[in-house]
Amino acid sequence: MADAGERHRVVIVGGGFGGLYAAQSLKKAPVRVTLIDKRNFHLFQPLLYQVATGSLSPGEVASPLRSVLWTHRNAQVLLAEAYDLDVERRRVIVNDGEIEYDTLIVATGSQNHYFGHDHWEEHAPGLKTIEDATRIRQKILFAFEAAEREADAEARRAWLTFVVVGAGPTGVELAGALGEIANDTLRHEFRSIRPEDARILLLDGSPRLLPPYPEELSHRAEQQLIRLGVRARANVRVTAIDGDGVTLTGPSGEERIAARTVVWAAGVTATPLGKAIAARTGAQLDRGGRVVVGPDLTVVGHPEILVIGDLASATQDGKPLHGVAPVAMQQGRYAARLIERRLRGMPTEPFRYLDKGSLAVIGRAAAVAFFFGGKVKISGYLAWMVWLLVHLMYIVEFENRVLVFIRWGFQYLTFNRGARLITGYRDLPRGAHPEEAETLARD
Amino acid sequence: MADAGERHRVVIVGGGFGGLYAAQSLKKAPVRVTLIDKRNFHLFQPLLYQVATGSLSPGEVASPLRSVLWTHRNAQVLLAEAYDLDVERRRVIVNDGEIEYDTLIVATGSQNHYFGHDHWEEHAPGLKTIEDATRIRQKILFAFEAAEREADAEARRAWLTFVVVGAGPTGVELAGALGEIANDTLRHEFRSIRPEDARILLLDGSPRLLPPYPEELSHRAEQQLIRLGVRARANVRVTAIDGDGVTLTGPSGEERIAARTVVWAAGVTATPLGKAIAARTGAQLDRGGRVVVGPDLTVVGHPEILVIGDLASATQDGKPLHGVAPVAMQQGRYAARLIERRLRGMPTEPFRYLDKGSLAVIGRAAAVAFFFGGKVKISGYLAWMVWLLVHLMYIVEFENRVLVFIRWGFQYLTFNRGARLITGYRDLPRGAHPEEAETLARD
8 A cells, every 4th residue: 555654544442343343344445444452352242241151152252353354454453552642643542652543433432330349349240351251150150169069058058149230131141141050051960059049139229120121021021030040139229249248228128148159230331541532632421431422423622533332422312322232333334434424525414323122131032122112022032033143143253153153052952051161270279168269269 | 879878989080081081981880970170171182272372262172071971970070179198098188178989090180391490381381271271372362463563673573483392292283383373364464564474483302393203204294394384493402481582502502592472392290199199109100200000000009099191100011101182081991991890890901002093283284193003104184184083073072073163164264263362361551561561461
């Protein structure tokens, strides 16, 4: 490319759905694209809970950004972490240097949020990264192993109690998968315990689970969870989490639940780059730390800076857009189109999200979904089939699509989960009680 | 099982090829089997190098011991680490208690060995565990990423230099895979470097690579490696390894090679339980720390203790048996048969290893093999096809067999490696040079 030096430089920070779709949509544009990510892969977040629950391997839900983009001759991928901007000189500050842009697309997404209780993270991991997922998988599987070796009934009960905090789609998916692990996957594998005796609690502060869904579907989801042995408890607020369990307050006062495994699915907040954007451009942040953007997803006063995906606070018809994958994908494509039209001197239009519907899966033949703003609601087998097809369709690489399809086929036929590894530690220490080993296992 | 309490108790320590095959072969025996392992899965070691080089995911070469053995109603699996024996009271001492046995099968295998230079481990990981494999994968992939961002030519050269120490089958497999990564997989994915410029060195102290193989095959293997850009250097001894490279002495004196990625494939030693057995029973250990066993694989004076697999030092026709998977498998089956025959009061025969041949793979359509003690030697495409079939055949679970087959099919067609994730760290530190980030990435 002789003109490479003069081409319009688009820098994209973040290779999630927003950033990757933007980069892909710029394939034929007369620009130079630099995609920066601190990881070397795109993560298919919607299936990450299946890694945490042993159904899929990390490699099956992650695609190396380089191999996804290698046919894009105008794109370069860099492994780096962006910390700040220099809006005057149009540079992104990364861990080991600066990168110049003409147009910047920021798509760093969201991260786990503990509402001021960051120390809960140690005992209740959230589900955002591959490492989060393998850590949760380790905690869940180790709990059953420790219970099998535990002679004391009360201690065994705590190992067999699983608490999921937050009953949004991720919490529902995790709790449902836990129910299947206890009732189906591990059913015949232990000799001293009955895995199906496991107690699985799904807690939420709202009056019902899946708050953004129509009320009818919340009830259907709860019924499907009950069939898997999951008890959903609404209107409860978690006030403490430690290595022994959780404390909560609810309609019936304060309560302590002894549980060795707690998973956090109660909230996310914007990644810190949002603050840097606000500080450098004067943009507003919303309550969740997301950058308020205009109708064309640009930052006020800086048409050359776009914020998309979970990091963006955008509204449509007076309502905020949710931080879900389809929004990020459409915003990524829109950002690419906006840049192309600008370069051609064509007029641009505001971003409009086309809501194709919402889906949440609970387990085998159990899911809920609604379309056209809630005019069409489905649940059970049909919703599950739609969920399967939609997710298979959107997996980024064809190879992963085939592998996931086969994993699901085997799981459907055998009830087994093929990726149930406890990884991340070397030795069980001599003289260690299971709980100590578990602590070591976390490092 | 009403008679469970009175049944003969067989305790197996270690769920590798030896221990797992023993447990499986005891399925119908009138015994109670307890399989102890510090990991919850059986690892298919022969394909571990493919995890280290991004071809397969950890979950595809590991099978949960519980799911492999759940149909064995006489078998219990325990997650525990064995440290010692009490031979008088017939108990295995594990991290959190003791386990009684009537017959004990010890099959804990081998571990990496640095010949008194344990601090080399930090810079030159060996390939024994899943964590070793993902760490090596991380180092290899990160090296190319760092090279892409490195402006200094000399530093870039060090990032693009890969040293494999030890030219046995594992070293040859790793070096060959590195050659394919540089020349095929990453070929079109970088913009500042040419991955095919990577320098890959395979070092060994012997006069030729694959020392146990017929000389003709060593030469064939070397030719096939040269085609992949790997330079094999014989008769060299490594005298130092640190974060910047390796120092070696050879026919032409001392030499320093600047290399950011060094992998250790030069030696293994017996796991520490061997020492405990020697101390408690008076058994001899060989130079590699392996327990010398009799013709029936029992420890002298203790017919109730069998040692099998890599931990056993057994001879046949005056020659030592190698620490390879087929020996461990056959010894596992033999141990089970021995126990059954004893319980029935039948005479027992000494163990005899049936050598079906040896195979080492180098890369696509590149392998060497010999059968019938070297009377039949093959190499190239044919040897590679045999290698593929044999390995597919022995993978423990049918699901993994299908997944590996598909991974290989895609790799064959596209030259891609689908599991190229850099995992194990969270943040690239601000202001960090690539090398610092790499150090952090190791934790």
